[in-house]
Amino acid sequence: PDGTLDRAAMLAIMNPDDKAGLEAALRIKDETGAKVTVLTMGLPKADAVLREAMAMGADDAILVTDRVLGGADTWATSNAIASAIRKIGEYDIIFAGRQAIDGDTAQVGPQISEKLDIPQVTYVEGMEIVGDKVKVQRQLEDGYEIIEAPMPVLLTAVKELNEPRHMYIDKIFDAYKKEIPVFSINDVDITPEQVGLKASQTRVFRSFTPEVKGQGEILRGSDKEVAARLVSEFKKA
Numbered sequence: 001p002d003g004t005l006d007r008a009a010m011l012a013i014m015n016p017d018d019k020a021g022l023e024a025a026l027r028i029k030d031e032t033g034a035k036v037t038v039l040t041m042g043l044p045k046a047d048a049v050l051r052e053a054m055a056m057g058a059d060d061a062i063l064v065t066d067r068v069l070g071g072a073d074t075w076a077t078s079n080a081i082a083s084a085i086r087k088i089g090e091y092d093i094i095f096a097g098r099q100a101i102d103g104d105t106a107q108v109g110p111q112i113s114e115k116l117d118i119p120q121v122t123y124v125e126g127m128e129i130v131g132d133k134v135k136v137q138r139q140l141e142d143g144y145e146i147i148e149a150p151m152p153v154l155l156t157a158v159k160e161l162n163e164p165r166h167m168y169i170d171k172i173f174d175a176y177k178k179e180i181p182v183f184s185i186n187d188v189d190i191t192p193e194q195v196g197l198k199a200s201q202t203r204v205f206r207s208f209t210p211e212v213k214g215q216g217e218i219l220r221g222s223d224k225e226v227a228a229r230l231v232s233e234f235k236k237a
Contacts (some may be wrong), residue, residue, distance in 0.1 A: 023165060098158050122156045
C-alpha cells in the first residue's frame with residue numbers, strides 16, 4: 001500500500017553485479033594482501049549474504065539495519081550506506097554492483113560516491129591498479145572506453161567483469177562462527193530524518209506484474225515457405 005517493495009517476503013541473495021565487484025576486490029586481496037570488508041543495508045536476514053561473502057574470502061562484514069531505514073529510496077539508501085562507510089574509515093576502492101536485481105535503478109553506487117566526495121566510474125568490465133590510480137575499462141552500448149581515476153574511488157561492476165569464485169568449505173565454517181557487527185541509526189553520523197521512507201524523495205504510485213502474452217510460434221520450412229506463411233499471418237492480423 002505504501003508503494004515500496006516488500007523485502008521481508010523476498011529471498012535474500014547476492015546480486016550478480018555485486019558478486020563481480022566482490023570477486024574483483026578478492027583478486028586484489030590475493031595479489032596485494034589488501035583487506036576486504038563487505039557491507040550491506042537490509043533486513044537482519046541479509047546477514048546470510050554477508051556470510052556468503054566471507055565464505056568467498058572477505059575478511060569482515062557489516063550489516064546496516066534499523067526499522068527507520070525501511071522504505072528507503074535510492075537517495076535515502078545512499079545516505080545510510082555512505083555514513084556507514086565514513087564510520088569504517090580509510091579505504092582505497094569501493095566496489096558496488098551496477099544495480100540491484102529488485103530495484104534496477106543503478107543509482108545507489110554513484111550517489112554514495114557523491115556523498116563521500118570521491119571519483120566514480122560506472123559499468124566497469126575490466127580494471128587494473130596502476131600506482132595510486134585505477135585504470136578501468138568501462139562498458140558502453142557499442143564498445144568501451146578506458147578511464148583512469150585516482151584512489152580512493154568508487155567503481156560499479158557489471159557481471160562481465162569476471163567469473164566469481166565459489167565459497168570455500170573451510171571458510172563457510174569460519175564465516176558462521178564470526179560475529180557480524182550491526183550498525184543502527186545510532187551508530188552512524190546521520191539522523192532518522194535523512195533515511196527511510198520519511199526521507200525518500202521518490203514515490204511508486206503502482207507496481208504490477210505485466211500480463212502474460214501468448215506464446216510465440218516457430219515457423220519451419222524453406223525460406224520461401226516461411227516468408228509466405230508470415231505474409232499470410234500478417235494479412236490475417
